[in-house]
Amino acid sequence: MSSTGLRVALLLVAALGRAGAGVGAEDSPHSHERGPGQGHWSYKDWQEWNLHYPDCGGMMQSPININTAKTIFSPQLRPIQLSGYSLPSKERLKLKNNGHTVVLKLPESLAITGGYAQQYRAVQLHLHWGSLTGPGSEHTINNHRFPAEIHVVHYNTKYDNFEEAMVHPDGLAVLGAFLQVGPRENPYYRQILEHLYTIQGEGEEVLVPGFNIAGLLPANLNLYFHYNGSLTTPACYQTVKWTIFNQTVQLSQDQISVLVTTLRGDDDSPLQNNFRRLQELHGRHVLASFQTALTSVKQLPPGSGGSPGRPPLGGAAGAKPSLAPRAGGDSSSEAGAEKHTSSFQAGDVLAVLFGVLFAVTALAFLLYIHKHRNQNARLDSPTKSKVIYTAATTDENAV
Numbered sequence: 001m002s003s004t005g006l007r008v009a010l011l012l013v014a015a016l017g018r019a020g021a022g023v024g025a026e027d028s029p030h031s032h033e034r035g036p037g038q039g040h041w042s043y044k045d046w047q048e049w050n051l052h053y054p055d056c057g058g059m060m061q062s063p064i065n066i067n068t069a070k071t072i073f074s075p076q077l078r079p080i081q082l083s084g085y086s087l088p089s090k091e092r093l094k095l096k097n098n099g100h101t102v103v104l105k106l107p108e109s110l111a112i113t114g115g116y117a118q119q120y121r122a123v124q125l126h127l128h129w130g131s132l133t134g135p136g137s138e139h140t141i142n143n144h145r146f147p148a149e150i151h152v153v154h155y156n157t158k159y160d161n162f163e164e165a166m167v168h169p170d171g172l173a174v175l176g177a178f179l180q181v182g183p184r185e186n187p188y189y190r191q192i193l194e195h196l197y198t199i200q201g202e203g204e205e206v207l208v209p210g211f212n213i214a215g216l217l218p219a220n221l222n223l224y225f226h227y228n229g230s231l232t233t234p235a236c237y238q239t240v241k242w243t244i245f246n247q248t249v250q251l252s253q254d255q256i257s258v259l260v261t262t263l264r265g266d267d268d269s270p271l272q273n274n275f276r277r278l279q280e281l282h283g284r285h286v287l288a289s290f291q292t293a294l295t296s297v298k299q300l301p302p303g304s305g306g307s308p309g310r311p312p313l314g315g316a317a318g319a320k321p322s323l324a325p326r327a328g329g330d331s332s333s334e335a336g337a338e339k340h341t342s343s344f345q346a347g348d349v350l351a352v353l354f355g356v357l358f359a360v361t362a363l364a365f366l367l368y369i370h371k372h373r374n375q376n377a378r379l380d381s382p383t384k385s386k387v388i389y390t391a392a393t394t395d396e397n398a399v
């Protein structure tokens with residue numbers, strides 16, 4: 001039953017993916033590297049994006065807010081597996097300020113080998129951030145925006161290259177993770193951040209030594225959200241299968257400050273707030289590789305990014321059994337959770353009633369013992385009488 005519902009949901013998502021495909025334009029962090037000309041856009045004129053890039057006005061756009069209470073648990077979403085991400089330091093990678101973000105070009109040896117139905121090869125990664133006064137992740141979780149977000153862009157190996165892949169509905173896969181402030185400096189992000197001062201101006205680039213790129217992503221690649229969307233910069237191609245990890249990555253406050261204050265954009269002003277505004281779902285569904293827990297979602301303070309130690313965002317694997325699972329199409333979803341809550345309250349009332357009954361019985365028993373104390377003196381140990389007495393008073397206190 002639940003697996004049938006899930007299949008229907010997946011088919012729906014796939015159908016939406018096909019429906020939104022085929023429209024074309026040009027894009028992305030990658031296309032930024034093609035220099036000016038047709039790619040001259042800015043975050044300030046986002047309202048005009050769709051005039052020059054029709055896909056930007058489409059129905060499957062990114063980023064989106066992920067409402068964890070509405071995600072659909074899909075057991076078919078296996079852990080994301082990466083290969084070739086650990087690069088030797090003798091390898092040199094191009095790090096560039098393209099005027100919109102900082103882009104690290106990745107060798108084609110990096111690949112996603114598990115979690116997606118097909119194989120995807122890495123092209124580049126880049127970041128989105130806010131300013132010293134506001135956060136700048138692109139996606140939000142339950143309307144919470146994180147300080148920054150990393151995107152690792154891949155293309156489907158069934159296409160010859162990124163440019164060919166990006167116009168096909170199954171062409172791209174982007175791994176996204178949220179960056180937030182933690183107690184320590186992050187050594188992996190240092191590999192990028194320590195070079196930013198050498199590429200402050202738009203178009204500047206530097207070669208940096210290779211390192212373990214996987215260190216830029218969360219340790220836990222099992223828990224994630226998945227949906228069909230688009231590139232978040234013009235030409236907004238609707239060809240991205242998004243993976244947004246549930247676990248966050250922590251950087252020190254100093255590192256976040258360096259990220260948001262070092263680079264300059266095209267008009268030589270600080271390169272900040274390079275995130276696109278949220279897009280409508282238009283009926284799309286967001287899948288989750290794990291059972292999101294309504295209770296822990298409610299416990300998330302609206303302004304907080306969670307506690308140190310890479311906290312989960314929307315409940316975690318191994319969630320308490322009392323928390324309602326959201327199996328796809330199953331009736332035991334939100335309604336189930338409410339039912340569970342009310343039955344718990346009814347249980348409380350019953351417990352109190354039984355407590356009173358027990359107290360009365362215990363009192364009667366105490367009277368009986370008192371009456372027969374002389375006869376039973378040798379058997380009635382202090383421990384025994386204490387247990388009976390304690391149980392009765394505890395229940396009376398509970399009432």
Ligand SMILES: [Zn+2]
Nearest residue numbers: 126128151232
């Ligand atoms: Zn991006």
